[in-house]
Amino acid sequence: MIVPRCLPAGDGAVLAELRSLDETLALFQALGQRPAGVEDVVPAARTLLVLFRPSALTAREVAAWLRRAAAALADAPGGAQGVPSAASDVRRVEIPVRYAGEDLEAVAELIGLTRAELIERHTGSDYLAAFAGFAPGFVYLAGGDPCFHGIPRRAAPRVRVPAGSVAVAGDFSAVYPSDSPGGWQLLGVTPWRMWDMDRAEPALVRPGFRVRFRNLDAAGVAYSLPGENARLPAAAPADPGGAAAAAAPPACFEVLSAGPQTLVQDLGRPGLTGMGVSLSGALDRGALRAANRIVGNPADAPALENALGGLRLVCRGRAVVAITGARAEIRLTTAAGIRLPAPLSQPLALDDGDELRIGAPDAGVRCYVAVRGGWNAALVLGSCATDTLAGIGPAPLRAGDRLAVGAVPGGVRPGAVQADAAPPPALPRRGELVTLEIVLGPRTDWFSPEALDLLAEQEWTVTPQSDRVGMRLAGAEPLTRTRQGELPSEGTVAGAIQVPAGGQPVLFLADHPLTGGYPVIGAVIGRDLDRAAQIPVGARLRFRPIGPFKEILP
Template identity: 50%
Template sequence: MSLEIIKAGVRTTVQDLGRPGLAHLGVPRSGALDAGALRLANRLAGNPPDAAGLEITLGGLRARANRAMTLAVTGAPGPVTIGRRPADPELPLAVPAGAVIDIGRPTAGLRVYLAVGGGIAVPPVLGSRSTDTLSGLGPGPVRDGDVLPVGPPTALPPGVDVALRRQPPAALRLRVWPGPRDDWFTADAWRTLLGADYRVSPQTDRIGARLTGPALTRAIDGELPSEGVVLGAIQVPADGQPLIFLADHPTTGGYPVIGVVDPSDVDRLAQARPGTAIRFTRAPATRDRRTATRDQSTAP
């Protein structure tokens, strides 16, 4: 089976749950930015959670199924049609051979996920089929005219009679853990981070979400030797504007990290459009930091 891409849209990539555990070799994690949405799409399509699907930024995808298949669409809500007939997101969808699938522009959020029964079966690189936009590992971005192989289905889709219809919020509150370089900043900088309103900048991509708002002032000037960084790290460049690392972030960085967004909040940030309001709150002290560290090692 295969999926012929008639129109790839603004930015479409193949993504699974990434390449965790290779940062010590300089290999970024990559994988779906909204990992929960991809897991749900795979479940609805009858796939294992780590099957590869398509991450479609701002919709605009048109594809043709060369054989009958099952698919599911999750993530940012928007119009879906199969053979010019409206179809329901977040439900298993039967697609007849030759039918054209259209993923429209989302009404909210940023990224749509499409899973096909059997998964997108491009060759894996270092154990993953994910496109890494920073390192260039994995397949290139999906282009008009591409024909993507689809693997054999491994299970029937589940019985589902109610779609979740999740709506990305207009504003986000993100929990943050202090450190590891919070001592490089003034006490006022930490209070500013927790008390000010920030907004997602248009200069945001799969590598990181740049924010605009009050600058965070340093207590220590000078250069910081490059050191390891993790998913959700809030790095602060020389202009004082926070940058939150997402799935394609580098494995090391030379700017100080004032804090780390709780891993369970990173998926929601992946759906934040430019202009979305961001507020930070300190992660509850009742949550063991070892739990957060373990989440970092397993989160996509």
């Protein structure tokens, strides 16, 4: 009988721990219709991460739903079946491999095989694409010959693993979809692209598929991709306004300077975890919504997310914009050189030739620029968000770019342009102490009581290595574990405090990896995430647990 152990993973997620991959996949397949408020379920090696809206459900209600599904599975004819058997309606992909990886000989020696025997066994059986994670197109392949189970990761991960590398680690095989750091053992390389946005289906392999590797140096191995992965035809140029727009082109903005980083962001890509694609989107979601509200756009319209100022835009035509988020000086200068008032969180009417400039923030990190009618950015997998880890979405802005103003799906709300009535939130400055409330779990029991005291009592400094993926923190004393060894990959959330082997934590932000293999000691609560996104390098953090760590019981 499957009995999930349910653990808190922040105030909007429950991590269900199971005994094996078989149990995990069986329960995942048995969940059926999701209750209102459940937003996503992320399967991993021995866990299911359930993301939910706290306004609609409680963690106990989510845990009860999981336990009911497990009980129903046990009562079904045949009980829990675990990994499904091969069937004619299951998609099957054969991947050609040239077996010349850097670790091939070392792995062969480790498992007591010759090079030829290793290749024969790695290509000798099917794998189940069990779950996605780490990066878009990276799928954990379960099964295969048992000789490959339990192979350890490298003691020191490589800084760069080339795209197409076929690798093994733990109980899984996988193919790296892009150049990235990695600690898996490399057996070979495939010429096929595991993730290609120009294909009708970007992911070559998705959870539920069957996969078999073929030796590219053996006779009869085909090179061509399956027909269902053919490339998309060239897209026609976007024409949001049709012929009328051609006659009277909408306003656009020319980028004079993009500052350290300016990205297009919206509220992200929900529901694509099956392809290994996480939500991403604006780091300060409240600031993006506020900017869109001021100019009358839908809340999820794309805006510009500018980090650390330095953004200079010239309006070509007429437009109304609003800037929210970090506290920075805004300069609005007409084409004639006249300086006009330009407050934050107010609608600003721009004429042709007006220049808008955002200075360096004295509080906070990121400003959001919305324009009435929305930025005419290209949709990628249903969103305009730029995911810096996955490399999905519009490219960062550069000097010389031109940004068109276009219609937002759903349209603007006539007459809705108005100042934001809500007072701007207090934002942290460099050197200040910021307290964030956290929920302990799901892996708090991997750490000593002294480490838990240290987590809450010690100040943590935000280091310059921080970015949209996560804030790297440094404390005088590292956090120590009571449990050693590797943690099987499991889903992670924005706000998770992951602790690598060195004991200095990383606070995950919007572009965090979908799954991770380091224990998460706690997670920042949802209402503090926007403020966390505005904490500058050099600020100090203190974490305040809102209660003790405990399993979610019936």
